[in-house]
Amino acid sequence: MSGAGPRSTPISIDEVELAAGFGPVALRSPILAASGCFAYGQQFDAFMDLRQLGGLSTKGISPLPRHGNPLPRIYETASGMLNSIGLENVGCAAFLAEKLPFLAELGVSVWVNFFGTDFETYVECARTLSEGSRRAHGDGGIDVLEMNISCPNIKKGGIEFGTVPEVAHRLTKACVEVSEIPIVVKLTPNVSDVVAMADAVKQAGAAGVSLINTITGMAVDVRARRSRIATTYGGLSGPAIKPVALRMVHQVAQALPGFPICGMGGIISGEDALEFLMAGAHCVQLGTINFSEPGAALRVTDELRGLMAELGIRKIADAVSTLEPYPVEPPHAESRPATEPEPKPKPEPKPEPR
Amino acid sequence: MSGAGPRSTPISIDEVELAAGFGPVALRSPILAASGCFAYGQQFDAFMDLRQLGGLSTKGISPLPRHGNPLPRIYETASGMLNSIGLENVGCAAFLAEKLPFLAELGVSVWVNFFGTDFETYVECARTLSEGSRRAHGDGGIDVLEMNISCPNIKKGGIEFGTVPEVAHRLTKACVEVSEIPIVVKLTPNVSDVVAMADAVKQAGAAGVSLINTITGMAVDVRARRSRIATTYGGLSGPAIKPVALRMVHQVAQALPGFPICGMGGIISGEDALEFLMAGAHCVQLGTINFSEPGAALRVTDELRGLMAELGIRKIADAVSTLEPYPVEPPHAESRPATEPEPKPKPEPKPEPR
Amino acid sequence: MDGGFRIAYDSRVATAQFQVEVAVKRPLTGGYFVLELASDGANPVADAAPGQFVMLRGDWGRDLLNGRAFSVLEPIDSRRFSVLFKVFGRGTALMRDMTPGDPMTVTGPLGHGFPQPRPAGPTQILVAGGVGLPPLHLQARLAAAAATSASVEMFYGGRGAEDLVLTEDLERWGVPTVLATEDGSRGEQGRVTAPVRARLERAAAAGEAVELLACGPTPMLRAVRELGLAHEVPTYLCLEEMMACGFGVCLGCAVPVYGPKPYKYCCTDGPVFEAREVRW
Amino acid sequence: MDGGFRIAYDSRVATAQFQVEVAVKRPLTGGYFVLELASDGANPVADAAPGQFVMLRGDWGRDLLNGRAFSVLEPIDSRRFSVLFKVFGRGTALMRDMTPGDPMTVTGPLGHGFPQPRPAGPTQILVAGGVGLPPLHLQARLAAAAATSASVEMFYGGRGAEDLVLTEDLERWGVPTVLATEDGSRGEQGRVTAPVRARLERAAAAGEAVELLACGPTPMLRAVRELGLAHEVPTYLCLEEMMACGFGVCLGCAVPVYGPKPYKYCCTDGPVFEAREVRW
Numbered sequence A, B: 001m002s003g004a005g006p007r008s009t010p011i012s013i014d015e016v017e018l019a020a021g022f023g024p025v026a027l028r029s030p031i032l033a034a035s036g037c038f039a040y041g042q043q044f045d046a047f048m049d050l051r052q053l054g055g056l057s058t059k060g061i062s063p064l065p066r067h068g069n070p071l072p073r074i075y076e077t078a079s080g081m082l083n084s085i086g087l088e089n090v091g092c093a094a095f096l097a098e099k100l101p102f103l104a105e106l107g108v109s110v111w112v113n114f115f116g117t118d119f120e121t122y123v124e125c126a127r128t129l130s131e132g133s134r135r136a137h138g139d140g141g142i143d144v145l146e147m148n149i150s151c152p153n154i155k156k157g158g159i160e161f162g163t164v165p166e167v168a169h170r171l172t173k174a175c176v177e178v179s180e181i182p183i184v185v186k187l188t189p190n191v192s193d194v195v196a197m198a199d200a201v202k203q204a205g206a207a208g209v210s211l212i213n214t215i216t217g218m219a220v221d222v223r224a225r226r227s228r229i230a231t232t233y234g235g236l237s238g239p240a241i242k243p244v245a246l247r248m249v250h251q252v253a254q255a256l257p258g259f260p261i262c263g264m265g266g267i268i269s270g271e272d273a274l275e276f277l278m279a280g281a282h283c284v285q286l287g288t289i290n291f292s293e294p295g296a297a298l299r300v301t302d303e304l305r306g307l308m309a310e311l312g313i314r315k316i317a318d319a320v321s322t323l324e325p326y327p328v329e330p331p332h333a334e335s336r337p338a339t340e341p342e343p344k345p346k347p348e349p350k351p352e353p354r
Numbered sequence C, D: 001m002d003g004g005f006r007i008a009y010d011s012r013v014a015t016a017q018f019q020v021e022v023a024v025k026r027p028l029t030g031g032y033f034v035l036e037l038a039s040d041g042a043n044p045v046a047d048a049a050p051g052q053f054v055m056l057r058g059d060w061g062r063d064l065l066n067g068r069a070f071s072v073l074e075p076i077d078s079r080r081f082s083v084l085f086k087v088f089g090r091g092t093a094l095m096r097d098m099t100p101g102d103p104m105t106v107t108g109p110l111g112h113g114f115p116q117p118r119p120a121g122p123t124q125i126l127v128a129g130g131v132g133l134p135p136l137h138l139q140a141r142l143a144a145a146a147a148t149s150a151s152v153e154m155f156y157g158g159r160g161a162e163d164l165v166l167t168e169d170l171e172r173w174g175v176p177t178v179l180a181t182e183d184g185s186r187g188e189q190g191r192v193t194a195p196v197r198a199r200l201e202r203a204a205a206a207g208e209a210v211e212l213l214a215c216g217p218t219p220m221l222r223a224v225r226e227l228g229l230a231h232e233v234p235t236y237l238c239l240e241e242m243m244a245c246g247f248g249v250c251l252g253c254a255v256p257v258y259g260p261k262p263y264k265y266c267c268t269d270g271p272v273f274e275a276r277e278v279r280w
């Protein structure tokens, strides 16, 4: 294949700094846990030192508690899984009273994923969470309100919030206005033009975007002649969707340089995380992998640190949005030109099998 | 889990009929080979008896020959692969002269995938292929013109053909008008609303839709700091995308009952194929699997036949669009009602581990 | 190189994730296997109660994402435990192909098990079918070890004789056992619920206090539930739902219940539920 | 149950897909392995020429989708052949873990190999690096067998001594061999292209007709290409591109060339290309 990549000089593990910046939000590491895959954090206390996380995003919170969908709610597919949990959650009040105090103590970046069932309840939820957090914890409570406008389970209007730029713009603006806490909008991949969506929420004052939520999918039980999911469709997550997530992160990073992006979708290794950073994410979240490997976030953090040392990348900022183009092939001609361009000194070979 | 599926009585393999109908097109089996994954058919002659196929779709043809994209063009991802071949093809004239005669001889349904670089060349391509085939082969040449409006590689207008319903409508109508051969439109999954697209081309006179083309994706080589694909993005195919494909087939089948759908995306087994049929596809195509297993189409055909026998499904039409809803859970209450509804006779258990 | 994933965490609390190796894979009749797993250090599965389970995962790459749930068959000692399985889908097929020394990752023990046999308590009628045997086999083992075996009786059903495994253990422990096969090749002919019904009627006639503890295929559990409700005896069902995590975070394993909320969770609230509670 | 996929087709033509079993897996130094594969019946790889390759796939499930390309190391007899590999990514890691009896699917032999050694033809200078050894090893084997070994000379390079494998074969066949290692632990110190350059200069001075045949890492092939062009000797490079199919249908393995079309295909037009043709 044509040429090899840029040369890199390994550095020592201790020289690697994982501190990351996500717009106004400082993170001690770019590795966070994703919404819906980490509950409200407590369960993971048994498996790892939560303080080593960059942060975590809670299960999506709505103004009132919600019960979930009928079963079955999940099904495994090739390198991925479908879920239709139904945004079950304890509601704003119980979250603030019972869950936030534990999270506020941790000292990691607390992202609270939230949603409403219509325009008003979205705004109400943002206001309640922002006010409740400031009242009880000052600056030390919720760091980011991650607004989920990508939920396929909300009947009325839900789809439009996530797929029509103007609607998303209005909603974001209204929530930003009532919240003292930065609002990051979590976008759905189920759109023709993710850049238009990101641009719309950016113009509305969003502090950044989270990319991507699950892709709507389905599986069929041919013996029972039914969908594998009671609500027919579910959201696809896991390694299967990583290429789609990376593409969307890259599209938005190219179109809106500097606008903070939190990347996610199928990350299970430090190398995966670095792919997202290089494509343009400022930090990443781990979702599905937490189910099979509750300590995954720390393993991935270690792997990322090791890989950065190997590749001589000192700081996270030195990785973000740093992809290079391929060298241009010599122009095509019927036969090799007599005066072939001087062979340029070739870059160091990267590890290749041959 | 709640209840089991419908009871089925196995039948003998010989009772299974694979003949399928796709609107005006009769197929000896619902298993076809997908465009871009079967070249023009000849290479597979070495691996299988092509006459046992339901049909095949050729590599996409444009009015003039096209060379492909720079390399690398492909990369393997979790349960899938990315490609950016660049719609390399021999062009209409060479196709009609050199490739079609071989295909016309086979006696299987010949689908010719085609595209243009703008409105005019699309229409020109449809006309040339239709006229050329009728002139040389009468009714025995091309059976379906599969119009690819989902190509991410066409610079100008290409995206709009595939993502804006009105544009797709106009283009389809123009091509239908110049073609004596049924036109099936191959839709892209990279849209917010696939039903709107399907409806638009149906109204324009399309004989059916092919669902889905690849999902735009990306992978990063962190050592070389480049995309794994020279053109940055590629199309994701393979088992990873099957849930998305099934969902779109089901959405279109529900919204436009009876409208012929050719389903594809990650099919590698007879069970996969039956999932698509039950979700609403009238026939299916196999893509990526042909690369690693050139005889896959016949294995899948055998597996489908065996599974139909096991499940007592005599004809393809008895499988198409036959999913059933889940039984409704008893209503929720604080405690079990004294007069619990009489336990209904439960259906036969399907094979379950416990 | 693109990652498969493996981990090695120390167990920090009773429920943890830890590494084991396949120590023994013992084929039984009917396609069943006993898989004995061993860890380097002491592991918390040693204290597992009947009905508790583990999530198991081999070094299987990215396609099979989640662990698979298996009831603990025997907590052998501080380092070893075993499970019973039968090939069902892709994960269990990979387990069949494993050989001693192969690494696996375990999360557990998880969930809440059956009520313990109480020395002077009601007679516990254990109803087992298929791969639902392990919790009841372990319940019988503990009852026998506590020399209170008189208080448990096993009713164990299968399609044919080859589906009834590990019955020699029950014999050795002196646990009264009724076997039933649908084809009549061993024990009574028919479903196991028939002798259970007879036993309940006998108890009712004698005014004997009994409890039902069941684990097996869903249709069997539905039948046991109805028997228990009809005879108004305490009835505990060990349920099985699709699980991604096993420790209460994915919310995938919902069980419809009566109560303040419409759903409980199989992994953390169960897998053992009271029959009256289950909204079936 | 969700399908893994396996197939069993009879070979109908010279290029076909067929099943084999791992017969022997022989570890060499430097992490290299020789994998010997055996089919039940005769298979077409028996006739493979140096540079021809096979697509190999184990029973690996849905994650690893496509076959992996490997040059034929030795077409042993009508049923057996071998390949040489080193662990690079996930597929080759799975190959390292395979044991005798494990099934694999083979497509091949594929592609076009090197020009044959001709009894009175030019001296063929074979340049090999890393896993690029097999085609040249086979070329040397055939030359030796045809008793024309005088017309081939091997130049073989690696990082260290452990990267130079199967050199005992070359010795046994009496093939003149120059070894080079970057760390100087065996043969000349430095890249293998240095002695090749010297050899070309010697040939030029003596008016000796020579050809270059090379297979190895891309940077080595680029250097050999430039040497060949500079010395105006016929130069054949065995290239390696990402391949999904190996038989000309995916169009993934494009090689930029000079000629009527801008691309040829590594799998069907190559993998051996003339240096002048390659648009690098």
Ligand SMILES: Cc1cc2nc3c(=O)[nH]c(=O)nc-3n(C[C@H](O)[C@H](O)[C@H](O)COP(=O)(O)OP(=O)(O)OC[C@H]3O[C@@H](n4cnc5c(N)ncnc54)[C@H](O)[C@@H]3O)c2cc1C
Pocket: A075, A076, B353, B354, C053, C066, C067, C068, C069, C070, C071, C072, C083, C084, C085, C086, C087, C088, C089, C090, C091, C092, C093, C131, C132, C134, C239, C240, C241, C242, C243, C271, D002
């Ligand atoms: C609490 C509990 C205890 C269990 N104990 C045992 C036991 O001791 N022995 C035994 O053989 N089996 C037991 N099972 C069932 C066992 O988990 C499934 O047979 C197994 O997950 C099937 O995996 P597979 O990869 O072979 O099947 P696949 O169908 O390929 O699995 C696909 C996905 O579905 C999930 N899945 C499939 N079937 C079930 C099911 N019935 N329940 C839960 N998840 C399922 C898998 O975990 C996986 O995520 C238990 C299940 C539960 C919930």
Ligand SMILES: Cc1cc2nc3c(=O)[nH]c(=O)nc-3n(C[C@H](O)[C@H](O)[C@H](O)COP(=O)(O)OP(=O)(O)OC[C@H]3O[C@@H](n4cnc5c(N)ncnc54)[C@H](O)[C@@H]3O)c2cc1C
Pocket: A352, A353, A354, B075, B076, C002, D053, D066, D067, D068, D069, D070, D071, D072, D083, D084, D085, D086, D087, D088, D089, D090, D091, D092, D093, D131, D132, D134, D239, D240, D241, D242, D243, D271
């Ligand atoms: C004609 C030809 C002959 C070859 N002969 C040999 C040989 O004799 N011995 C040997 O060890 N290796 C050989 N290779 C390279 C070998 O195919 C790759 O090392 C192997 O595909 C890597 O697979 P993986 O799963 O370990 O790596 P991964 O990186 O996990 O593979 C991911 C995907 O990329 C493809 N891929 C990765 N690297 C390459 C590459 N360099 N070339 C082509 N495809 C690649 C894989 O096939 C797979 O589809 C040859 C390649 C070609 C094209």
Ligand SMILES: Cc1cc2nc3c(=O)[nH]c(=O)nc-3n(C[C@H](O)[C@H](O)[C@H](O)COP(=O)(O)O)c2cc1C
Pocket: A034, A035, A036, A037, A059, A060, A083, A085, A087, A113, A148, A186, A212, A213, A214, A236, A237, A238, A239, A241, A264, A265, A266, A267, A285, A286, A287, A288, A289, C250
């Ligand atoms: C079971 C489950 C529940 C989820 N719940 C939420 C949620 O409440 N809010 C939200 O924004 N995203 C939710 N997600 C999406 C994840 O946060 C994440 O965007 C997605 O799963 C992709 O990442 P992954 O591939 O690493 O899992 C959920 C995902 C899963 C699998």
Ligand SMILES: Cc1cc2nc3c(=O)[nH]c(=O)nc-3n(C[C@H](O)[C@H](O)[C@H](O)COP(=O)(O)O)c2cc1C
Pocket: B034, B035, B036, B037, B058, B059, B060, B083, B085, B087, B113, B148, B186, B212, B213, B214, B236, B237, B238, B239, B241, B264, B265, B266, B267, B285, B286, B287, B288, B289, D250
């Ligand atoms: C290498 C490659 C080339 C393709 N070329 C075309 C094409 O020319 N025209 C087209 O409509 N679809 C093309 N496709 C898309 C396939 O026909 C199919 O829609 C898609 O791959 C999903 O099916 P699969 O998952 O079974 O591969 C191509 C796919 C691949 C992998």
Ligand code: FES
Pocket: C242, C243, C244, C245, C246, C247, C248, C249, C250, C251, C252, C253, C265, C266, C267, C268
């Ligand atoms: S299995 Fe995840 S919550 Fe129960």
Ligand code: FES
Pocket: D242, D243, D244, D245, D246, D247, D248, D249, D250, D251, D252, D253, D265, D266, D267, D268
């Ligand atoms: S590898 Fe598919 S065309 Fe060459």
